[in-house]
Amino acid sequence: MSAHSTMHRILVVGGGGREHALAWKIAASPRAESVFVAPGNAGTALDTRMTNVAIADDDTQALVDFARENEITLTVIGPEAPLAAGVVDGFEAAGLACFGPDAAAAELEASKSFSKDFLYRHDIPTADYAVFTDDAAAIDFIASLPPPIVIKADGLASGKGVEIAPDRPSAETAAQRMLADSGRIVVERYLEGEEASFMVMVDGTHIVPLASSQDHKPAFDGDTGPNTGGMGAYSPAPVVTDAVAERAMRQIIEPTVHGMAADGRAFRGFLYAGLMIDSDNNPRVLEFNVRLGDPETQPICMRLASDLVDLVEAGVNGDLNTLEPVWHDQVALGVVMASAGYPGSIEKGHAIRGLDAVDNTAIAFHAGTRLGDDDSVRTAGGRVLCMTALGSSIADAQASAYRGAAAIDWPGAWYRGDIGHRALERRQDL
Ligand code: AMP
Ligand code: GLY
Numbered sequence: 001m002s003a004h005s006t007m008h009r010i011l012v013v014g015g016g017g018r019e020h021a022l023a024w025k026i027a028a029s030p031r032a033e034s035v036f037v038a039p040g041n042a043g044t045a046l047d048t049r050m051t052n053v054a055i056a057d058d059d060t061q062a063l064v065d066f067a068r069e070n071e072i073t074l075t076v077i078g079p080e081a082p083l084a085a086g087v088v089d090g091f092e093a094a095g096l097a098c099f100g101p102d103a104a105a106a107e108l109e110a111s112k113s114f115s116k117d118f119l120y121r122h123d124i125p126t127a128d129y130a131v132f133t134d135d136a137a138a139i140d141f142i143a144s145l146p147p148p149i150v151i152k153a154d155g156l157a158s159g160k161g162v163e164i165a166p167d168r169p170s171a172e173t174a175a176q177r178m179l180a181d182s183g184r185i186v187v188e189r190y191l192e193g194e195e196a197s198f199m200v201m202v203d204g205t206h207i208v209p210l211a212s213s214q215d216h217k218p219a220f221d222g223d224t225g226p227n228t229g230g231m232g233a234y235s236p237a238p239v240v241t242d243a244v245a246e247r248a249m250r251q252i253i254e255p256t257v258h259g260m261a262a263d264g265r266a267f268r269g270f271l272y273a274g275l276m277i278d279s280d281n282n283p284r285v286l287e288f289n290v291r292l293g294d295p296e297t298q299p300i301c302m303r304l305a306s307d308l309v310d311l312v313e314a315g316v317n318g319d320l321n322t323l324e325p326v327w328h329d330q331v332a333l334g335v336v337m338a339s340a341g342y343p344g345s346i347e348k349g350h351a352i353r354g355l356d357a358v359d360n361t362a363i364a365f366h367a368g369t370r371l372g373d374d375d376s377v378r379t380a381g382g383r384v385l386c387m388t389a390l391g392s393s394i395a396d397a398q399a400s401a402y403r404g405a406a407a408i409d410w411p412g413a414w415y416r417g418d419i420g421h422r423a424l425e426r427r428q429d430l
Contacts, residue, residue, distance in 0.1 A: 018295070
């Protein structure tokens with residue numbers, strides 16, 4: 001039997017929309033003998049091709065024990081927290097195949113000061129910055145930057161540790177507050193441009209770029225309101241032209257992967273560069289994530305024509321140079337449906353109506369959902385579903401995703417009405 005026909009027993013770690021999409025794509029592989037999701041959500045519970053396992057995503061010992069007892073041959077970690085907590089280190093110590101960076105490589109996301117210092121040391125384009133542990137020095141640096149000024153808390157903050165201060169006094173206040181909270185902050189120059197998500201798979205050495213994507217981080221229409229984990233996403237992102245993608249690979253991704261290896265932190269896993277692309281098409285790094293984006297993964301998994309098990313296996317074995325993913329030509333777009341109050345404090349426990357009424361042009365990837373005792377699907381988080389559809393154009397995919405969202409209801413359910421607007425404005429022909 002050739003390596004590419006071995007069957008796998010696969011464990012997906014995490015319980016959000018990204019993990020539902022990964023498990024959905026993995027379960028479609030002829031090479032998936034069994035698919036387990038820890039802890040999963042109602043969406044992965046209801047899909048008969050996969051089984052939820054009640055283990056927290058960062059409980060390394062319980063995950064390793066489960067993988068051993070159930071003869072898991074391939075594990076994929078979705079979220080950043082288990083990566084930063086060293087789940088991959090635990091699997092490697094146990095001799096188990098696991099796709100994701102170890103804790104040392106995960107610092108690229110877990111510590112903003114580590115990642116900014118890394119970018120600077122390796123001459124990779126990013127915003128000018130400085131790292132501070134005391135107020136006076138931070139205030140001096142703030143005085144040297146033109147507003148708006150960006151202040152970031154160090155450490156994992158789920159997108160909530162960043163403040164864009166419109167003027168110096170508010171930058172000083174934000175710096176003092178975040179220093180009191182986290183002890184260490186990054187102050188950086190504001191970058192103009194358009195953001196895009198550039199994600200790749202890395203096996204330590206070789207790099208495979210994934211399709212481009214863009215998400216909408218602000219909560220409300222017109223990209224207004226508080227920052228969220230992402231209210232919707234689509235792929236491809238028209239702003240990422242071939243020329244931009246080529247620069248992102250050459251100026252950012254390749255030096256990052258080589259630099260991490262040279263620093264003794266070889267990176268294996270999904271790597272996500274949040275880019276700001278200026279009007280001259282120059283990409284700069286806003287942040288690294290050491291995992292796939294959520295909700296970007298939902299449209300990307302729908303567009304991926306290749307077998308994800310082949311790709312993940314090659315990622316673990318160091319063979320990514322032998323594979324090139326194939327993408328459907330269609331556009332994919334996902335609309336996040338959220339609970340009342342998100343991204344602040346939210347209501348949970350409402351029964352979700354209409355899931356059966358979604359026509360088969362859209363897929364409701366679940367995020368914050370759980371199965372109630374009566375087998376009803378209940379809300380259990382801020383981002384609840386990501387209604388995702390393929391289409392021949394952005395407008396077409398958008399229409400299908402919104403038709404799906406309109407079929408769903410629970411008390412307080414809401415979503416943005418303009419997901420994809422930047423792509424539509426840029427590409428009138430799409
Ligand atoms: P981060 O968690 O570092 O990606 O920051 C969250 C969001 O803040 C980003 O998606 C951007 O929209 C914005 N942001 C962060 N840093 C900058 C910057 N230097 N210039 C402009 N916007 C920024
Ligand atoms: N959607 C942004 C992220 O996953 O970080």
